[in-house]
Structure formats: C-alpha cells, structure tokens
Amino acid sequence: DADVTQTPRNRITKTGKRIMLECSQTKGHDRMYWYRQDPGLGLRLIYYSFDVKDINKGEISDGYSVSRQAQAKFSLSLESAIPNQTALYFCATSDAASYEQYFGPGTRLTVT
Amino acid sequence: GDSVTQMEGPVTLSEEAFLTINCTYTATGYPSLFWYVQYPGEGLQLLLKATKADDKGSNKGFEATYRKETTSFHLEKGSVQVSDSAVYFCALRVAGTYKYIFGTGTRLKVLA
Numbered sequence: 001d002a003d004v005t006q007t008p009r010n011r012i013t014k015t016g017k018r019i020m021l022e023c024s025q026t027k028g029h030d031r032m033y034w035y036r037q038d039p040g041l042g043l044r045l046i047y048y049s050f051d052v053k054d055i056n057k058g059e060i061s062d063g064y065s066v067s068r069q070a071q072a073k074f075s076l077s078l079e080s081a082i083p084n085q086t087a088l089y090f091c092a093t094s095d096a097a098s099y100e101q102y103f104g105p106g107t108r109l110t111v112t
Numbered sequence: 113g114d115s116v117t118q119m120e121g122p123v124t125l126s127e128e129a130f131l132t133i134n135c136t137y138t139a140t141g142y143p144s145l146f147w148y149v150q151y152p153g154e155g156l157q158l159l160l161k162a163t164k165a166d167d168k169g170s171n172k173g174f175e176a177t178y179r180k181e182t183t184s185f186h187l188e189k190g191s192v193q194v195s196d197s198a199v200y201f202c203a204l205r206v207a208g209t210y211k212y213i214f215g216t217g218t219r220l221k222v223l224a
Contacts, residue, residue, distance in 0.1 A: 004155070031210065042116075042201065042214040043156075050210075090155055099144075099205055101212060103155035 003027045004104035006091050012110045013081050021076045021107050023091030030096060032074040034058075034066060037088040037106075046089075049074055050096075081111040114139045118202045118215035125222050131189040133218050135176075135202035138183065143204040145169075145178050145185040150199040150217070159187075159200070192222045 004025045013019050023032065030051050035043040045058030047066040055068055063085060067075045078085055091104040118135045125131060137143065144163045148156040160169030165180035174189045185202060202215040 040216055042216045043212075045212070048210065092156075094210065099210055100158060100161070101156075103148075103157070105153070105155045 004091060004093055004102055006089075006104040006107050008107060009105065010108045012112065014112055015082055017081050019078045019081055019109070021089055021091075021109070023074045023076070023104055025072050025091075025093045025102075025104075027093050027095075027102060028071075029093040029102070030071065031094045032068070033092040033094070033101065034064075034074070034076045035090045035092065036060065036085075037090060043090065046076065078109075078111075081109075083111045085109065086111050114143070114204065114206055114213050116202050116204055116213050116215040118200075118218055121199075121217070121219040123218060123220050125192055125220070127194055127222055127224055128191045129222075131187070131192045131196075131220065133187040133200055133202075133220070135185045135187065135215060136183050137185065137202075137204050139204055139206065141207035142180075143207050145176070146203045146205070146212075147174070147176055147185070147187050148201040148203060148214075150201065152198070156201060192220070194222045194224050196220060197222045 007022045033048045034046040049055045049068045052068050065077045089107045092101040094101045115138045146161045147159040149159045150156045160171040162169040162178035168177045176187045199217045199219045201217045
C-alpha cells in the first residue's frame, strides 16, 4: 500500500465551485505539505503543517486553505476555484530528523 | 534568494547512451541537494541526495556530486535504459530549514 495517498486523482470542476483535495499518510510523519506543479515552473509550496496545531502559508497560499484533521490527514481546499488553479497538486510528508520529503501520486485538477 | 536552475528538456537518448542533466544552484549557507524522479502518473521519488560539499549521491546507476566551488549537482548515468524515461527534478533544501526549492524539471526520453 502507498505510504502517501491522495484523493481524488483527477477532478474537473467549474469556476466558482468549492473543492477539497485530501491527503492521508501512513508514514507516521508529523510534517505535511501541499505543492502545486505547473509546466515550466517546477513545484511551488502552498501550505505546510508541522503538527496538528501548526499550519503555515507557503509561497503561493492565496486562494487556498488547509485543514489538518489529524496527524495523518491534511486537506487542501479551493473556496472558489478559478481557471488558473488548474494544475497538478502534490501532498508530501517528512520527518523532523531528515527533512526528506515523500510525495503522494498527485491530483490533477482542471478548472473550466 | 535561493534558486535552482536545471537544463531544459526534453532530452532524448538512445538506450545505453551516457546521460548528463545539468543543475546549478544559488544558496546561502550549506544546503542539502537532491535529485527526484517522476515517472508518468506518479509522484516524485527521491533518487539520490548529498548533504555536504564533495559528497557523491548514487542510486540505481545514477550519480551526482555536490560541487560547492561550481555550485553544481549534475546528474549522470553511464548507460540509460528505456525504463529511465521520466522527469528529473533537481532540488535544494535551505540549510537548517524545512524549505525545498525545486528546479523546473527535465524530461528524459530513452529510445530502444
């Protein structure tokens, strides 16, 4: 079984809709991250969380919100989706000692 | 600010050819350096890493050496296989922090 899972894997939604992307992990890591990947831009950090009560904005948090429901679960929400949020979204985890990041398989989101 | 620059792709090679993907970085302090690989439809996987100058990371026939004097971390493989076809990301972790900075990715296509 995958250590980091994301649901859904693909989603098409319309402008203005609220959408939630979910991430779960079985690695026992405290730290979780949400990135978006755009062609030619690499990965950019949206939000990160070092534990259930610690949530921080990344470099591109505008238009997004997150919820850390438990150590193992970290959700990303788009309150009112817009077309330029069309991207591939990755969840990642890391432990405090090595900082090595482990990525989920990604969610491809299309906003029409 | 800190940044990672890697060569544009796509890179197309014949099986058993020699591979080099260039990566240079700008950073304050002593970052850790990484290469991640992304196979089609999957998340990023750590390929190799180096945490200090002159370290050589290696895995699955791939190698990269942390060169502080040239601020480089070029990825090499002596003989590529069709199964190496993927997107390769160079990344750095800012010294003493959680923060990762990713390059834009280089797509490798290996032809039989």
